[in-house]
Amino acid sequence: MKRTAISISGLKQAARLLTRNRLLTARLLTGNRLLAALLLAVMCGMCMPLSAQNLFQRVENLLTNRYRKGGLDTAYVMRPQTKWTIRARVNVSGTDIETQGIDNGQHFKFVMEANRKTTLSLGVSYLGLSLSASLNPSKTAGKIPDYDLNLNCYGPRFGFDFIYQDAKNFTGHYEQDGMERIKLTDGMLQMQTLNLNAYYAFNHRRFSYPAAFSQSYIQRRSAGSFLLAASAMGQRATLNGEQQSKMEMTNIGIGAGYGYNFVPARGWLLHISALPTIILYSKASLSVDEESMSLSYHFPEYIFTGRWAAVYQWSNKFLGMSMVWNYTHIGDKNDYAVMNLKWLFRAFVGLRI
16 A cells, blocks of 8 residues: 555656656747747848948948058048048140141241130049039030040059040141241141050158049148159141141150149148150151151150149138149151140139038
């Protein structure tokens, strides 16, 4: 009887333990399911596309890190503390071409000047990324059919100017020994010109080209830098007179120069630089009616790029002016020489926010 009692009691205890184990097992299973569900949700969240807000935040962080990356001596050059820059510009450009030489023992001179072009532009920059739009009132009104394209990229180390012009509105004159000056009117000369010049600044940690020309940096103290330069120029011109004359040329040169940013007082920046390049490759030809001839190379032929700028800034505002000109000289005046001058003047005002 006692054994039976003990057995019954043991069975009751075993039943209680089994019940408890089942409850514990159920709880564990429930916990594992919750954990599995949580892990599944996290994995699905990782696979799902980011929200627009998170995506914008990541892009902004990437641009900010790129915008404020090191490599500069901040005692001389720094980035603006603001993210946005709004800038308005007035651009004025012009082109001059002059040809001199000897024809049948007589010296001649041919001078032409394109109509000056004025454009208005408005640009917006965000963390170094810029967008701008330009308007030429004269071209919009149909008064000037000429076309200009100016692409400028100024970085702390590398930079370039890309200038393309299709011009038809030239005026000028032709003179030759023993002859009266002949006036040349609009439409007689048509010319397409491509200018490209690039630089590399050795002292980019302390000297900033963009501080003077794009205002994406701030020059705090005076500094200069030696510059490595490369340039190219291509041109095609047609003169319609008593005889039709055509000229084509391609020139490529390399050289070196120097640039200096002068900070005379707080808020002021004065820039000047010179980049002469010697033409190492030159191909030029001239044709009159159906007769053509190649023009020989005369050392030194060169392309000269000059820049100057003046900028004043206070608080979060700035204003200033700048100028870039490209001068190309090929040939020999005692035989046949061509000189080209292309320039661009800008006045600007801006706001950083």
